Amino acid sequence: ATAAGQYDLVVIGGGPGGYVAAIKAAQLGMKTACVEGRGSLGGTCLNVGCIPSKSLLHNSHLYHVAHEEFTKRGIEVTGLKVNLATMMKQKEKSVTGLTKGIEFLLKKNKADYIKGWGKIVNAGEVSVAGLDGTTSTLKTKNIIIATGSEPSPFPGVEIDEKVIVTSTGALSLEKIPESMIVIGGGVIGLELGSVWTRLGSKTTVVEYADAIGAGMDADMAKLFQKTLQKQHMNFKLGTKVISAKKNAAGKVDVVVEPSKGGPRETLTVDVVLLSIGRRPFTQNLGLDKAGVKVDNKGRVVTDHEFKTNVPGIRAIGDVIAGPMLAHKSEEEGIAAVEYIKSGHGHVNYNAIPSVIYTHPEVAWVGLNEAEAKAKGLQYNVGTFPFSANSRAKTMDDADGTIKIISDKKTDKILGAHIIGPGAGEMIAEAVLAIEYGASSEDIARTCHAHPTLSEAFKEACMATYDKAIHF
Numbered sequence: 001a002t003a004a005g006q007y008d009l010v011v012i013g014g015g016p017g018g019y020v021a022a023i024k025a026a027q028l029g030m031k032t033a034c035v036e037g038r039g040s041l042g043g044t045c046l047n048v049g050c051i052p053s054k055s056l057l058h059n060s061h062l063y064h065v066a067h068e069e070f071t072k073r074g075i076e077v078t079g080l081k082v083n084l085a086t087m088m089k090q091k092e093k094s095v096t097g098l099t100k101g102i103e104f105l106l107k108k109n110k111a112d113y114i115k116g117w118g119k120i121v122n123a124g125e126v127s128v129a130g131l132d133g134t135t136s137t138l139k140t141k142n143i144i145i146a147t148g149s150e151p152s153p154f155p156g157v158e159i160d161e162k163v164i165v166t167s168t169g170a171l172s173l174e175k176i177p178e179s180m181i182v183i184g185g186g187v188i189g190l191e192l193g194s195v196w197t198r199l200g201s202k203t204t205v206v207e208y209a210d211a212i213g214a215g216m217d218a219d220m221a222k223l224f225q226k227t228l229q230k231q232h233m234n235f236k237l238g239t240k241v242i243s244a245k246k247n248a249a250g251k252v253d254v255v256v257e258p259s260k261g262g263p264r265e266t267l268t269v270d271v272v273l274l275s276i277g278r279r280p281f282t283q284n285l286g287l288d289k290a291g292v293k294v295d296n297k298g299r300v301v302t303d304h305e306f307k308t309n310v311p312g313i314r315a316i317g318d319v320i321a322g323p324m325l326a327h328k329s330e331e332e333g334i335a336a337v338e339y340i341k342s343g344h345g346h347v348n349y350n351a352i353p354s355v356i357y358t359h360p361e362v363a364w365v366g367l368n369e370a371e372a373k374a375k376g377l378q379y380n381v382g383t384f385p386f387s388a389n390s391r392a393k394t395m396d397d398a399d400g401t402i403k404i405i406s407d408k409k410t411d412k413i414l415g416a417h418i419i420g421p422g423a424g425e426m427i428a429e430a431v432l433a434i435e436y437g438a439s440s441e442d443i444a445r446t447c448h449a450h451p452t453l454s455e456a457f458k459e460a461c462m463a464t465y466d467k468a469i470h471f
């Protein structure tokens with residue numbers, strides 16, 4: 001065993017939470033190490049999450065548009081087909097470009113990247129089983145746990161990442177399945193289900209709840225489902241999966257029944273994607289021995305400064321409570337380091353956007369209508385459809401709408417919900433509004449360029465306290 005130097009901070013996990021914390025700490029002058037065991041930086045997000053999924057979403061969308069819409073747009077192509085191997089190569093290029101980029105950023109900021117699996121020995125010591133076979137011990141004043149999450153298993157469903165896959169396998173299928181069942185109509189199921197539907201799979205989403213979108217605004221969820229149905233995605237809502245087993249022919253038999261009980265049905269498909277949520281990843285981390293508390297879902301328990309119950313050990317990102325989103329992990333990474341350095345940090349949990357990167361995209365921030373009601377708030381709702389927006393019309397891409405919820409008394413924006421082209425970029429305007437406490441009138445009186453999609457956002461704001469002009 002080799003002994004390494006004394007650190008101010010050792011971050012365990014090199015995902016968006018961990019690597020951002022390491023860079024920030026190094027920038028603030030702390031001697032910092034980031035321990036990562038998967039062999040490349042960027043965590044779930046860059047390696048098997050946000051980045052590869054967005055590459056496949058983008059390219060499958062281009063194919064879908066070429067296949068289904070080019071002719072009506074006056075573009076005539078013959079011999080159009082998918083080269084899946086090339087599409088996958090392009091995906092890998094985007095991943096390695098970015099993961100290497102993070103390695104460079106750590107180096108540039110003089111944070112050490114330690115390749116191996118970290119284990120907490122005590123609040124001042126992390127042992128590392130190096131990927132090169134050596135072990136070492138890092139002495140440190142502070143530890144941040146940023147070990148992220150992994151797919152939740154389904155009892156009795158055996159993942160082989162070939163025919164019964166999690167998101168990881170679904171990002172690397174070697175051929176386009178003729179048929180596919182997606183278990184769970186949440187973010188992963190809808191994004192990756194879209195990818196394979198666009199490439200030609202007959203896809204059915206089986207969802208336990210009565211709505212898709214894992215908790216999005218109810219009106220928007222309904223509209224979103226209709227849009228996906230138009231794109232040939234099928235849904236079985238209010239349905240639970242009993243079992244999914246590989247059969248002798250190499251296909252998968254999926255037994256389902258209505259969530260409330262009723263007759264069972266067996267569906268046979270080429271590939272099953274299991275996407276019923278993710279759970280914190282803390283295996284072999286030594287939490288037990290170090291005495292770090294976890295809750296009933298296995299999440300590391302922290303206070304608002306990201307402190308665990310053990311002094312000197314903090315935790316951030318997917319491994320603690322809150323939405324499992326890369327940007328949430330990043331915000332917490334920076335705040336946790338600032339708390340260590342100066343005692344002050346900031347994360348506004350009311351202003352964390354959610355985006356589903358289908359086409360059209362879905363994005364929201366703040367309260368949905370059911371949440372506003374549950375809080376007993378008096379509110380106004382303003383809506384504006386993209387079918388009344390000139391830019392969306394010119395693009396012939398006008399599916400979707402915007403719904404703004406504002407406080408009846410103060411007109412402050414409480415929530416914004418968008419389905420439409422570019423919704424994921426547009427939501428930044430709403431996040432900024434909420435962060436700064438803007439009213440819907442503040443936005444409606446702000447000049448927006450014409451013709452742009454963002455005019456629809458302005459008009460939806462106008463519709464909360466007055467009338468929209470173009471609808």
Ligand code: FAD
Pocket residue numbers: 012013014015016017018035036037038042043044045046048049050051053116117118119146147148149167168188281283284285316317318319324325326327328329357
């Ligand atoms: P992770 O990214 O999970 O990183 C943790 C890292 O710690 C891992 O690399 C792991 O190998 C390492 N590690 C764990 N234990 C140890 C140990 N003991 N020693 C050393 N290293 C260890 N979020 C978005 O915001 N936008 C998206 O578009 C999006 N798309 C997604 C698509 C998919 C298919 C999936 C699966 C997720 C997606 N997410 C998205 C969620 C996002 O990936 C996570 O929220 C984010 O990666 C969490 O960051 P993290 O740093 O907390 O954890």
Ligand code: NAI
Pocket residue numbers: 183184185186187188189191206207208209212213214239240241275276277278323324325354355356357
């Ligand atoms: P999710 O929580 O978004 O959705 C899971 C869905 O599965 C829910 O609708 C739930 O009702 C359903 N479900 C649960 N058990 C079921 C069962 N037994 N049978 C049928 N349906 C069942 O989880 P998902 O999609 O796995 O994603 C995990 C996490 O990754 C999410 O928390 C999300 O935040 C993150 N992510 C974010 C993305 C983004 O920001 N664009 C993209 C992909 C993932």
